[in-house]
Amino acid sequence: LYRSRNEISRSKTMERSLSQTQALIDQFREQQTKTLDKMDLVFSTFYPMSWGVKQELAENYQKIGIFMSAYELLKSIGVFDQAVKCLFMAGRQQQAVEMAEDLMKSEFKFKKYDLMCLMGEMKRDHTWFERAWEESNHRCSKAMRSLGQYYFYEQKFDKSVECFQKQLALNKLFPESWFTMGCAYMRMEDTKNAIFAFGKVVSIDDRKVEAWANMGNCYIANKKYFEAVTCCEQALKVNRKSWKIWNNYILFSIETYQFYKAIQGVRELLRYDQLSDINPTLILRISDCFIKKFVNNTVHADDPNRMDHKK
Numbered sequence: 011l012y013r014s015r016n017e018i019s020r021s022k023t024m025e026r027s028l029s030q031t032q033a034l035i036d037q038f039r040e041q042q043t044k045t046l047d048k049m050d051l052v053f054s055t056f057y058p059m060s061w062g063v064k065q066e067l068a069e070n071y072q073k074i075g076i077f078m079s080a081y082e083l084l085k086s087i088g089v090f091d092q093a094v095k096c097l098f099m100a101g102r103q104q105q106a107v108e109m110a111e112d113l114m115k116s117e118f119k120f121k122k123y124d125l126m127c128l129m130g131e132m133k134r135d136h137t138w139f140e141r142a143w144e145e146s147n148h149r150c151s152k153a154m155r156s157l158g159q160y161y162f163y164e165q166k167f168d169k170s171v172e173c174f175q176k177q178l179a180l181n182k183l184f185p186e187s188w189f190t191m192g193c194a195y196m197r198m199e200d201t202k203n204a205i206f207a208f209g210k211v212v213s214i215d216d217r218k219v220e221a222w223a224n225m226g227n228c229y230i231a232n233k234k235y236f237e238a239v240t241c242c243e244q245a246l247k248v249n250r251k252s253w254k255i256w257n258n259y260i261l262f263s264i265e266t267y268q269f270y271k272a273i274q275g276v277r278e279l280l281r282y283d284q285l286s287d288i289n290p291t292l293i294l295r296i297s298d299c300f301i302k303k304f305v306n307n308t309v310h311a312d313d314p315n316r317m318d319h320k321k
Contacts, residue, residue, distance in 0.1 A: 011063070018070050031067045035060065061087040072096060091124045098132050107132055123150045136160045151180040155187055167194040185214045189221055201228040212244070219245045223255055226262070235265040253284040264295050267303045272296050 014030040017023035038060040058066070064083045071080035077100035084093040090113050098106035110125050110132070123142035127150070130138030139160065142153035158173030174191040178184065192207030205228045211221035226241035242259040249255065260275035273296070279287055 035063055094128055127152050127156050151177045162190055162194055167197045170194045185211045201231045204228045217248045219249045235262050238262045253282055257287050264299050267299055269300050
């Protein structure tokens with residue numbers, strides 16, 4: 011089981027991993043060993059139940075696009091909401107909608123408002139999200155998350171923010187929701203709240219490059235160049251091959267008269283063959299930064315852009 015989990019991430023061993031997991035599922039049906047003999051060892055082994063292995067195999071099938079096989083497995087263990095989603099992703103939209111409608115009419119004891127959210131996604135009808143929110147007694151965070159995304163793509167950013175605030179009040183550990191809400195704040199030109207939202211993203215996962223980059227742009231809008239440089243540095247720790255971030259890093263370093271950092275950025279652009287960004291205007295700005303700081307020494311102590319001002 012552990013070997014199959016390790017091999018699923020590599021394309022060369024992915025097929026073998028799926029075959030190994032299927033073989034483990036087949037072993038549950040073998041009756042060579044008596045049940046009482048198995049129960050003697052049940053507390054000495056950390057082994058999942060048969061339905062857990064089937065669900066894990068179904069998730070792996072979904073990752074590589076084998077949706078019908080995942081659908082059959084999920085349906086067999088009673089994970090109906092995910093089974094409907096697999097059916098929809100397999101291109102059988104009408105069958106998926108009919109299955110979801112039948113499940114909502116049935117007497118199965120599961121959270122039917124999760125199916126309502128799926129119905130909203132399949133029919134592209136946001137009223138299903140509102141219905142799920144009301145029927146869950148304002149406890150279904152997925153409904154508000156889906157509704158917030160819908161309003162964001164409809165460019166109704168104020169409503170999008172309102173939905174994400176309701177969702178995050180229930181569960182704050184959703185970096186994607188914080189990020190989308192931060193983008194909505196940026197579209198509304200509310201950079202203060204955007205910085206707060208992106209800060210929540212990187213506090214949950216500091217490897218979110220887009221959040222660091224957007225936070226830097228928000229700081230630039232507020233003329234806080236030192237904070238913008240710091241955000242670029244954090245983003246570059248994760249992705250050093252992004253020429254866009256290096257370009258911003260150079261410009262922000264020039265604004266703060268950090269000549270050496272600007273030169274470092276130019277060197278990295280040359281390394282990745284981004285010659286079009288190294289134009290005469292940029293070279294002149296870097297030269298002007300060097301002259302003002304080291305030759306004429308015209309960066310005064312009261313200048314907010316002075317490099318050692320915050321030391």
